[in-house]
Amino acid sequence: MRRRTLLAGAALLGAAATPGLAAGTARAATGPSVSKTGSTQLDATAVYFVSYDGLVNNNSFQKNGLLTYKGYQYAAWYTSTKNAVVARRVLGATTWSTITLSHTLKSDDSHNVISLGVSKVDGRLHLNMDSHSDGFFYVKSIAGLLDNPASTAWTSAVLGSVQTSLDGVALTSQFTYPQFIATPEGKLQLSYRVGISGNGRNALAEYDGSTWTALGEWTSSTGTYTSTHGSSTARNMYLHGIDYDVNGRLHAFFTWREQSAAVMCNSGGITNHDTGYVYSTDRGRSWRNDAGTVVGTTGSSDTVAVTDGGLVVDSLNPDHSLMNQESQSTDSTGLPHAIISYVPGRFGQCTTNYVSDRTANGRAFHVRKNSSGTWQKTEIPIALNSTQRTKLVLDKYDNAYAVLPYGRIAAASQSSGYTDWTLLYDGSDLNAFGEVVIDELRVKADNVLSFMYQEKSSGTTPSALHVVDFALPA
Numbered sequence: 001m002r003r004r005t006l007l008a009g010a011a012l013l014g015a016a017a018t019p020g021l022a023a024g025t026a027r028a029a030t031g032p033s034v035s036k037t038g039s040t041q042l043d044a045t046a047v048y049f050v051s052y053d054g055l056v057n058n059n060s061f062q063k064n065g066l067l068t069y070k071g072y073q074y075a076a077w078y079t080s081t082k083n084a085v086v087a088r089r090v091l092g093a094t095t096w097s098t099i100t101l102s103h104t105l106k107s108d109d110s111h112n113v114i115s116l117g118v119s120k121v122d123g124r125l126h127l128n129m130d131s132h133s134d135g136f137f138y139v140k141s142i143a144g145l146l147d148n149p150a151s152t153a154w155t156s157a158v159l160g161s162v163q164t165s166l167d168g169v170a171l172t173s174q175f176t177y178p179q180f181i182a183t184p185e186g187k188l189q190l191s192y193r194v195g196i197s198g199n200g201r202n203a204l205a206e207y208d209g210s211t212w213t214a215l216g217e218w219t220s221s222t223g224t225y226t227s228t229h230g231s232s233t234a235r236n237m238y239l240h241g242i243d244y245d246v247n248g249r250l251h252a253f254f255t256w257r258e259q260s261a262a263v264m265c266n267s268g269g270i271t272n273h274d275t276g277y278v279y280s281t282d283r284g285r286s287w288r289n290d291a292g293t294v295v296g297t298t299g300s301s302d303t304v305a306v307t308d309g310g311l312v313v314d315s316l317n318p319d320h321s322l323m324n325q326e327s328q329s330t331d332s333t334g335l336p337h338a339i340i341s342y343v344p345g346r347f348g349q350c351t352t353n354y355v356s357d358r359t360a361n362g363r364a365f366h367v368r369k370n371s372s373g374t375w376q377k378t379e380i381p382i383a384l385n386s387t388q389r390t391k392l393v394l395d396k397y398d399n400a401y402a403v404l405p406y407g408r409i410a411a412a413s414q415s416s417g418y419t420d421w422t423l424l425y426d427g428s429d430l431n432a433f434g435e436v437v438i439d440e441l442r443v444k445a446d447n448v449l450s451f452m453y454q455e456k457s458s459g460t461t462p463s464a465l466h467v468v469d470f471a472l473p474a
Helices: 356-362 438-448
Strands: 037-045 066-067 074-078 085-092 097-104 114-119 124-129 136-141 175-182 188-196 199-207 212-217 237-238 249-260 272-280 286-287 295-298 311-315 327-330 336-342 363-370 375-380 392-393 402-404 409-413 422-426 449-455 463-471
Touching: 037 449, 066 114, 066 438, 066 449, 074 114, 074 124, 074 449, 074 463, 085 124, 097 136, 114 175, 114 188, 114 212, 124 175, 124 188, 175 392, 188 237, 188 402, 249 327, 272 336, 311 363, 311 375, 327 392, 336 392, 356 449, 375 409, 392 438, 402 449, 438 449
Parallel strands: 199 237
Antiparallel strands: 037 463, 066 074, 074 085, 085 097, 114 124, 124 136, 175 188, 188 199, 199 212, 237 249, 249 272, 272 286, 272 311, 286 295, 327 336, 336 363, 363 375, 392 402, 402 409, 409 422, 449 463
């Protein structure tokens, strides 16, 4: 019988933890800073509707809605006519070139995002879009498109036809949350959910430059979870991200969402609980807890389950409106970091209205593993004033940046042990709706924090979609 336990000796230290525990690289003497360098408009009238508290063009689980590769930046979104569009620009340019796809958004559902990926092995751009527990749509460019962008015309001819499979590999009829990940060898993996909220499993597929292969599911939806209020026998593992580090290790932070509301103190909350962590050293074929014990094998009957030991790195019951699918990253040494958010206990031990309680009292926290192998958690002392998610970025000095709802940017220095979180940019000139989409690859390419955001609107009135750039420490 497998048991759900906290990691031995890995209790999280609070914000007052000794900074010396977080010793890092010598170069970390440079602290965080941001300087706004420019902003460009992608679309004056992008599609706008609010569903599940979010927008389809700016949702946290887009990996990636905006990305940089070999000196060019790429973006994807839906227009006011619901057409899917892909655009590119030379880094630093003020104008974008666009390609309008034949596909149109099938429903007003903010889950139905467009995600972009790069298969480095053959220089192709990949798109997966428009799904929420149903069929997906997929596009694959010609080979070499991203390797030779300056000499390749940006026209519809460079993109293939819209498919409803991965070159014939169907995956599942209940597909959600596409996230592309480039492997260290240059292959491309696709992370996705099979099933529905409260009863779903995470799975992987892999493209090797010629063929897609379904690797299979790696999480379980079964097993019994019991809180002080009641029990649940079905759930979904929501990922905060899935990323390879500099050493080739694949990391995933997550939270569980239970199917049964019996686990909550009040039906107005949300059944998310606990922050968990697993990693893989074999490209996602098997998964280990932080102690190194294998807790699941992809494509087998033994997948990562709520009853497995050593998964939880920050214990939290379902009574605090914990957010799912926030964000994560890894630093220059391969150590994992994440942002989570919930309503802290000082505001009460039972949220009764998910939206109003998170808006009034939600706070974000930085969770990380330090070089001593200890997990630490620090509250970011800025009110969220939103139900929305925060995105995490680490610069080349391993300073941490939290892009909060409305495009606000807070940061903490590596040298302080990430205890000096400060608001660097208040976002007041953006008029951003809430969540933003980060260009994860651009930070590494040229020390620029670049994110896509959409202006606030009302009802279904289209609004402008932008990309804004901030220089980070050189």
